[in-house]
Amino acid sequence: MNNYNVAVIGPHSCGKTVYLASMYHKLYTQNKDAQFFLRSEQNRLLNEKYEQIANSEEWPASTTEISEWHFRCCVQAEDEHIYSVFQFTYLDYAGEKITDTQQGSILRTELDDRFKRADTLLAILDGRRIRSLMRGEKEGEHFVSVELPNILQIMLDRDEPVPVHFIIMKWDLLQPDYSFKEVQEYLLAIKEFQQFVQGRKKYPTRLIPVSSIGPEFAKLQVDGRMCKIPGRTPIPFQIEMPLACVFLDILQVALQKLSEEEALLGKINKRLPFLMVLKSIIPSLKTLRKTVRDKYNDKTLVRILTHESLDLLIDYAESWVRGMHEQEAQREERLRRERDLTLKKIKDEQTAAKHVMKSFEYLVNQLEQDFPASRLFNVE
Incomplete structure (x- = not known):
C-alpha cells in the first residue's frame, strides 16, 4: 500500500x-x-x-x-x-x-x-x-x-x-x-x-x-x-478539504509529468493546451496499462506503475476532459452520481481506490464552487 x-x-x-x-x-x-x-x-x-x-x-x-x-x-x-x-x-x-x-x-x-x-x-x-x-x-x-x-x-x-x-x-x-x-x-x-x-x-x-x-x-x-x-x-x-486536494492533485501532477514526457518525445505539439494533452495521452495510458497487465500479472511493479495507479490516472484524465465542457450544476451532479455509483461497485482494493478518488474529486469541486478564488494556479 x-x-x-x-x-x-x-x-x-x-x-x-x-x-x-x-x-x-x-x-x-x-x-x-x-x-x-x-x-x-x-x-x-x-x-x-x-x-x-x-x-x-x-x-x-x-x-x-x-x-x-x-x-x-x-x-x-x-x-x-x-x-x-x-x-x-x-x-x-x-x-x-x-x-x-x-x-x-x-x-x-x-x-x-x-x-x-x-x-x-x-x-x-x-x-x-x-x-x-x-x-x-x-x-x-x-x-x-x-x-x-x-x-x-x-x-x-x-x-x-x-x-x-x-x-x-x-x-x-x-x-x-x-x-x-x-x-x-x-x-x-x-x-x-x-x-x-x-x-x-x-x-x-x-x-x-x-x-x-x-x-x-x-x-x-x-x-x-x-x-x-x-x-x-x-x-x-x-476540515476534510486539504486532504482531498492533496491526493487529487498528486494525480494531476503525475498526469502533467506524463504529458511533458510525451512532448519531449515529439509525440505531441508542445503548444497544445492541457485539455488536448490529456486527450492525447489517454490512448497511451490505456496501451501502457494493457502491456503492464500482460507482462506483470504478479502485481510486483513499483508504485507508479501499479495496475491501480494506471487505472486511476486514466479515469481521472477522462473525467477532466468531460468536466471541461460542463456547467457547474451538471458537473456537481455527475460527480455525485459517479461517487455514489463507485461505492456500490466496490469489490476489491482497486475499486475502493476509484471510489475514494471520486469522493475527493467531488469535495474539490465543492470547494471550487463555494470558493472560486481558492484555485491559485492555471493549468496550461
Whole structure:
C-alpha cells in the first residue's frame, strides 16, 4: 500500500495540533459528506487531544519535538467490508523552528530533510495574524516580515516542485468581516506571496479556508488568546478539504509529468493546451496499462506503475476532459452520481481506490464552487 508524506508548515500557535485532532475526529467515521474514513494506530492520543479541545478549558499543549502521525485512508463497501486504500504520514513539530529569530530560516537538518522528501506541502497561514494584518495592527507585521517569508523559503528549497496548498486556519475569525475574495486579493498583494504563486502556474496551488473548531466555540480575547465559550461544541468547517486536494492533485501532477514526457518525445505539439494533452495521452495510458497487465500479472511493479495507479490516472484524465465542457450544476451532479455509483461497485482494493478518488474529486469541486478564488494556479 502506497504511503505519502504530508509535511505541514506552520509557525507556533497557528493551529497545527488542533487541526490534526479535529480532522481525525471528523473523519473517523464514514458519512455522506466524506464517503471515506481514517484509521490510525495512534488513535488514543488523537482522541485525547480532541477531548481536551472539546471538553476542557485549556487547549492541547504545543508540540515540542518532531513527531509523525500515521493514517490509513479506508472505505467501507455496502457489504460492510473495509478496504484500506493508501497510507499517509503527517509531520508535526514545534512551530518555533520556523520563526525563531535566533535560527533565522535555517532548520535543523532532520526537519529540513523531511520537508524536502515530502510528497506534498501544506502551509498553515494563521487567520488571526491575517486579520491583524488587514486591520492594520502591529501583530500583522510579524506575519509579513517573519512567518510568511520563512514558509515560502521552505517551499522553494526543493529540487522538484510538489503540490502546495495554503490553509487559512481559524477562518472563523476572518469570516464575519471579510469575504474570501478580499482575503485572497490581500494576500496576493504581498509581493513575495504573489511571486511564489506566479512561479507555480504548472503545479497545483490552492488557498483553502478552514476552521478546526467552527464559529462560536471560542472567542478572541484582547491579549490574542482564544477563550472557549462554555457549553459550545466544535463544528469544524472544511476540515476534510486539504486532504482531498492533496491526493487529487498528486494525480494531476503525475498526469502533467506524463504529458511533458510525451512532448519531449515529439509525440505531441508542445503548444497544445492541457485539455488536448490529456486527450492525447489517454490512448497511451490505456496501451501502457494493457502491456503492464500482460507482462506483470504478479502485481510486483513499483508504485507508479501499479495496475491501480494506471487505472486511476486514466479515469481521472477522462473525467477532466468531460468536466471541461460542463456547467457547474451538471458537473456537481455527475460527480455525485459517479461517487455514489463507485461505492456500490466496490469489490476489491482497486475499486475502493476509484471510489475514494471520486469522493475527493467531488469535495474539490465543492470547494471550487463555494470558493472560486481558492484555485491559485492555471493549468496550461
